[in-house]
Amino acid sequence: MIVLITGATAGFGKATAQLFASKGFDLIITGRRTQRLNDLKKEIESMHKVNVIALDFDIRNFSQVERAINELPDSFKKIELLVNNAGLAVGMSSIHDGLIDDWERMVDTNVKGLLYMTRIVSPLMIQQKRGHIINVGSIAGKEVYPNGNVYCATKFAVDALNRGMRMDLVQHGIKVSSINPGMAETEFSVVRFKGDEERAKNVYKGLQPLTAEDIAETIYWMYSRPAHVNINELVIMPTRQASSTVSVRE
Ligand code: NDP
Ligand code: 8X3
Numbered sequence: 001m002i003v004l005i006t007g008a009t010a011g012f013g014k015a016t017a018q019l020f021a022s023k024g025f026d027l028i029i030t031g032r033r034t035q036r037l038n039d040l041k042k043e044i045e046s047m048h049k050v051n052v053i054a055l056d057f058d059i060r061n062f063s064q065v066e067r068a069i070n071e072l073p074d075s076f077k078k079i080e081l082l083v084n085n086a087g088l089a090v091g092m093s094s095i096h097d098g099l100i101d102d103w104e105r106m107v108d109t110n111v112k113g114l115l116y117m118t119r120i121v122s123p124l125m126i127q128q129k130r131g132h133i134i135n136v137g138s139i140a141g142k143e144v145y146p147n148g149n150v151y152c153a154t155k156f157a158v159d160a161l162n163r164g165m166r167m168d169l170v171q172h173g174i175k176v177s178s179i180n181p182g183m184a185e186t187e188f189s190v191v192r193f194k195g196d197e198e199r200a201k202n203v204y205k206g207l208q209p210l211t212a213e214d215i216a217e218t219i220y221w222m223y224s225r226p227a228h229v230n231i232n233e234l235v236i237m238p239t240r241q242a243s244s245t246v247s248v249r250e
Contacts (some may be wrong), residue, residue, distance in 0.1 A: 002079045004028040006059060006117055007086030009036040011186030012136060015212035016083055016219050021048045023220065028076060030055045030068070031086065059086050059113030060105075069120045078128060081223055082121045084114045084158075085136040089151040089192040103150045110154035111161075118165065125174050132175040134219055135162045139182040142235060145244040151192075155180075162233060175230040177222050182237030183247070184210035206249030207240040 003020045007013035009031035017029050021044040029052060031037055037054035044052050053076055057064035069077075087110040091102040118133065125131025140148055141155030159178065166176035189200035214236070222231045241247040 001081075002026050002028060002076055003081045003083070004030070004079050004121065005083040005085060006030045006113075008040060009033045011188060011212050012181075012184070012215045012219075013083070013085045014040060015216035016085065017052075018044065019213075019216040019220050020081075021050050021052070024048070024050060025080075026051045026076070028053045028055060028072070028079070030057065030059070032056060032058055059116065060108040062112075062116045065113075065116040066120055069124075077124050079121055079124055079131065081132045081134065082117065082125075083134050083136065083219060084117055086113055087136065087154075089140075089188065090194070092147045092151075092192060094147055095149045098150060106150050106154050110151075111157045114158060114161065118161075122165075122169060122174065125169075126172045129173045131173075132177070132223055133165060133169070134222060135165075135176070135178040136215075137162065137178045137180040137233075139180055139235060139237065139244050142180055143244045148244070159233075166230075166232065177231045178233045179215065179218055179222065180233060180235045181210055181215055182235075182241045182244070183207070184212065184215060184238075186212050207238060207247055209238050210236065 003025045005013050005017050008017045008029035017027055017040060021027060027050065029037055029040060034056040037056055041052040041054045044050065055068045057068045059065060090105045091099055114135065135158055137158040138155040140152045141159040144152045162176060162178040169176055183204060185204050189203045190197055193199040218236055222234065225231060
């Protein structure tokens with residue numbers, strides 16, 4: 001059975017790839033950082049009896065997405081699970097002084113990239129009359145917070161697409177789910193703050209954030225429910241976080 005995970009070079013995607021490999025699934029892993037993808041493929045194939053195809057492309061570019069998936073060997077087109085995970089926040093500015101380039105990167109990756117993947121992979125699932133798409137949303141797609149403006153808007157869009165996809169694909173036997181995490185320590189904040197490691201660390205100071213492994217385990221649990229059960233959406237937070245704006249720190 002084939003599992004396709006976007007954004008597998010770091011964070012949630014990498015941990016999810018490792019977990020599904022340990023359960024015996026063949027994988028398609030994607031991202032832009034070729035070396036990391038190849039290292040992960042090598043690591044997984046040396047530890048588990050599974051096959052991994054690593055595809056390096058920019059999810060913002062529809063032709064690259066289309067070519068990468070169309071060129072897969074036929075056996076790897078039988079995709080059982082698509083984890084639409086690749087995404088990012090860039091910057092954290094008030095709406096009146098946000099950078100247009102930051103906004104475009106977020107909209108193009110989190111919304112358009114997720115759409116491109118879904119547009120190419122869902123017809124393959126329709127042919128099989130089965131499949132599961134798990135969209136990685138965020139607490140930012142459930143509540144807006146100050147200076148979250150555009151990132152939140154992209155994750156609200158993921159929330160809407162998650163619902164819309166489910167309506168369109170239910171007739172084809174395809175499950176559609178979303179996982180919406182709160183604070184999780186990955187490379188997310190380093191990317192958001194453009195390499196400022198100190199500022200990124202402060203985001204999690206004084207509380208125990210979620211880990212990438214927590215998210216991977218939850219994605220596996222969502223996927224592994226019986227055939228007649230679908231988890232439509234799930235919100236997962238650190239115990240000490242109650243909402244986007246309320247958390248308790250030591
Ligand atoms: P990381 O920064 O650790 O990983 C992000 C992944 O997305 C990387 O593998 C990166 O690969 C990939 N990616 C980013 N842009 C592109 C692109 N243009 N084309 C292809 N791949 C891309 O972050 P997380 O693991 O934390 O984030 C994963 C998802 O979870 C995101 O959608 C994020 O919004 C969401 N999320 C994160 C939370 C958190 O607190 N960490 C909480 C809630 C949701 P590469 O750079 O190699 O292309
Ligand atoms: C990431 C979680 O709260 O930084 O989606 O937006 S948050």
